[in-house]
Amino acid sequence: MEFIDLKTQQTRINDDLRLRMNRVLEHGQYIMGPEVAELEKALAAYVGVKHCISLSSGTDALLLPLMALGVGPGDEVIVPAFTFIATAEVIALLKATPVFVDVEEKSYNVDPEKLKAAITSRTRAIIPVSLYGQIANIAAIQAAAGGIPVIEDAAQSFGATHNGKRSCSLTSVGATSFFPSKPLGCYGDAGACFTDDDDLADLMRRIRIHGQERRYYHTHVGINARIDTLQAAILLAKFQVFPDEVERRMRIGERYSDLLRGSCEVPFIEPGNTSVFGQYTIQVDDRETVQKKLQAAGVPTAVHYPLPLHLQPVFRSPHLPEGTFPIAESAARRVLSLPMHPYLSDVDQDQVVSAVKDALSVRA
Numbered sequence: 001m002e003f004i005d006l007k008t009q010q011t012r013i014n015d016d017l018r019l020r021m022n023r024v025l026e027h028g029q030y031i032m033g034p035e036v037a038e039l040e041k042a043l044a045a046y047v048g049v050k051h052c053i054s055l056s057s058g059t060d061a062l063l064l065p066l067m068a069l070g071v072g073p074g075d076e077v078i079v080p081a082f083t084f085i086a087t088a089e090v091i092a093l094l095k096a097t098p099v100f101v102d103v104e105e106k107s108y109n110v111d112p113e114k115l116k117a118a119i120t121s122r123t124r125a126i127i128p129v130s131l132y133g134q135i136a137n138i139a140a141i142q143a144a145a146g147g148i149p150v151i152e153d154a155a156q157s158f159g160a161t162h163n164g165k166r167s168c169s170l171t172s173v174g175a176t177s178f179f180p181s182k183p184l185g186c187y188g189d190a191g192a193c194f195t196d197d198d199d200l201a202d203l204m205r206r207i208r209i210h211g212q213e214r215r216y217y218h219t220h221v222g223i224n225a226r227i228d229t230l231q232a233a234i235l236l237a238k239f240q241v242f243p244d245e246v247e248r249r250m251r252i253g254e255r256y257s258d259l260l261r262g263s264c265e266v267p268f269i270e271p272g273n274t275s276v277f278g279q280y281t282i283q284v285d286d287r288e289t290v291q292k293k294l295q296a297a298g299v300p301t302a303v304h305y306p307l308p309l310h311l312q313p314v315f316r317s318p319h320l321p322e323g324t325f326p327i328a329e330s331a332a333r334r335v336l337s338l339p340m341h342p343y344l345s346d347v348d349q350d351q352v353v354s355a356v357k358d359a360l361s362v363r364a
């Protein structure tokens, strides 16, 4: 059993995938070829926003809106303490200060009350993370933010909805990743930003190509953050089956919860939300033992994430000792992600579930 099976999907879309990749090899426009615009149009329509700016990675999708907003030294950007490093890394890269906030116990997403208390006159942006595939509490976050721009880190939640609106459409900017293991993944690194703001979109498009307004005429300091045409072609093929895969993810996630509820802490999905289960993550006591037992039973697992950001060596500070963000710290000790992908069979899932139950009961 694989933690994430990408092969079954490849077999399913094989003909279309090869056709689209071959077309790129034939036209030879490897940078900003026609597939890039085609992908952006399709994804913007799917998300329900005016602009999609496709990019070289999810990390760049977080960096570009901050650059476009002019975030720099002396500025603060608020992020949850419990997320992947990239969410905060891009802030530090711009010599601004990531301000960490604890998360909610049930959703693992940033706590809007604590976020409100962390806002200062220097807060230039807020990056809530839609962790494990469920959109963060955007309404409460927007209310707390006042007019401060909110950038959704939707790397794990592409395809999820809140009251029928899709992830990446609910804030000033939505940023997602197409890393192979994400809900919509390519065969390399890529990502995208989504926005309804014409000016911000224009600026991010420029920054993506060295701050260039027209060829060899540069108005801003930018970077090279373009998606490869080949990856855009791959994503177009994968996008054909994506809505079906989202349905499958939801069904498999719900089935996990139905089977595991009572044995361990299963994901809590807020009313009005759907999750794409970018990860299917439970909480257990004595995680290391459980993980070893699962490994022995042939069930691969992963930990997202073993260390909250304020305890990462790169961000450690005497002002934020252990104990500062107790919920993030507890989650980091207890979370365990189980095999999750749209093609997980009931048989395999039953095997995972019984192995989890065995591991938990033997321990007790």
Ligand SMILES: *Cc1c(COP(=O)(O)O)cnc(C)c1O
Residues within 6 Å of the ligand: 057, 058, 059, 060, 083, 084, 086, 087, 129, 153, 155, 156, 177, 178, 179, 189, 190, 191
């Ligand atoms: C994967 C991920 C990113 C970074 O995306 P890349 O495409 O790997 O650069 C950022 N934030 C979160 C929450 C992620 O899971």
